[in-house]
Amino acid sequence: MAIKIGIPRALWFFDYYPLWKTFYEELGAEVILSDPTNKETLDLGVKNTVDEACLPVKIFHGHVLNLKDRVDVIFIPKVMSVYENEYICPKFCGLPEMVNHSIPGLPQIIDTEINFNRSRKSLKWTIYQFGRVITKNPIKIWNAYKKALEVYNQYREKIMDGNFPLDGEINEVLTQKNIKQKKNIKVALLGHSYNIFDSYGSMNLIQKLLDQHIEVIVPEMMDFEEINHNVGQLEKKMFWSFGRKILGTAMHIAEKNEVDGVIYLSSFGCGIDSIIEDLSERKTRKSAEIPYLLITVDEHTGEAGVNTRLEAFLDMIEWRKRDENNLSAHG
Ligand code: SF4
Structure with missing residues (x-):
């Protein structure tokens, strides 16, 4: 039976979700998205996040809870940087730890670090780390990534078209x-x-x-x-x-x-x-x-x-x- 990977419909989801969905589906996983944000997601998130967090981080926690009992693995990468010499908000960097401490009993988390400030070689290693949950075959993982990138570029083009x-x-x-x-x-x-x-x-x-x-x-x-x-x-x-x-x-x-x-x-x-x-x-x-x-x-x-x-x-x-x-x- 295919591994069920849960992707929370929040934060980086809106920018990169077609990439990760395609990547894991190409590797044979079943990708499950959390439901679109609703009152329940928000209330759950607010209850289970530290008070100081911003609204999007609270909503993210609600989406993780929405997935918690219906997937084998939850995808919460540690996003440090997505462009060279740039950074993402510190709350993205500590997101896997924050979620793990706030929500007990979670399934396995894919919390691989994404950091474009490292060399290209380490980027390949990063992609491998993301894929090894499903297979240890690096060629299969790289091919899945290339296909995912193609789908992501089409998604970007569609948004740029309005x-x-x-x-x-x-x-x-x-x-x-x-x-x-x-x-x-x-x-x-x-x-x-x-x-x-x-x-x-x-x-x-x-x-x-x-x-x-x-x-x-x-x-x-x-x-x-x-x-x-x-x-x-x-x-x-x-x-x-x-x-x-x-x-x-x-x-x-x-x-x-x-x-x-x-x-x-x-x-x-x-x-x-x-x-x-x-x-x-x-x-x-x-x-x-x-x-x-x-x-x-x-x-x-x-x-x-x-x-x-x-x-x-x-x-x-x-x-x-x-x-x-x-x-x-x-x-
Ligand atoms: S940039 Fe950081 S603090 Fe601001 S809304 Fe996003 S996650 Fe929250």
Whole structure:
């Protein structure tokens, strides 16, 4: 019988899940995803995580609990770095240990370290470590990785073409809706992929915007080279990978001035956002002079409050487009 590998639908899932799913399926494992985030996942996560953790980490714990009793192995890699000379948030680095200490009785965890700051040779060794749970054959493991990379690149292309991987699934219906927006209003939604693409955690923000006929762009749709070029103009190197992506997008918006407003979706307690959000706001407000809305969510945030702020923000954009000659929308 095939080994059942559980992949939590949270954090790095939204960026890399097709890669790992394909990798393990190519090796003959059965991949089981946790259910999309819901109230139960959130409540379980909040109860079983240290209070100081940010919302996405709490949600991650809820997803691990969702998988705990129905898989043989849970996939929780120790993600240190996914680009050379850059780092991921420290909470990603300690995630396997944090989960293991908070949730007793877990099945085996795949907690191999991913660290692109090491040499290429050690990268091959890392891939082998991921695959050896299923087979000890290095050629089979390498071939599975190459196939997985192919599928991952196709996934990236789809997102760059304007598709939203909501809850991890490319949603063609939403893409069509995005393309056909009639109001001629375009909004950039900034933030970490796991905040933006988690329907429950984001309170369906993407869906809400599309329902209002707003065209939406997100950092994942940006060209990596352009992002790198933009952040390369900063005085100091941006060494957080998430920060580079979000800030690079904000700088693109500021330079091109092709969106009507910016929404930044952040999580309460996020150390990285405390800097990146502020820098993004300064860049977009200073150069593009467009309305900017910060939505910070935690487990207590009510949807009604978010809806009201969103409505006011969208009204402001509309008024500004319609009456800018008579009335300053900048206050
Ligand atoms: S980057 Fe922020 S939101 Fe993401 S895991 Fe780290 S602290 Fe949490």
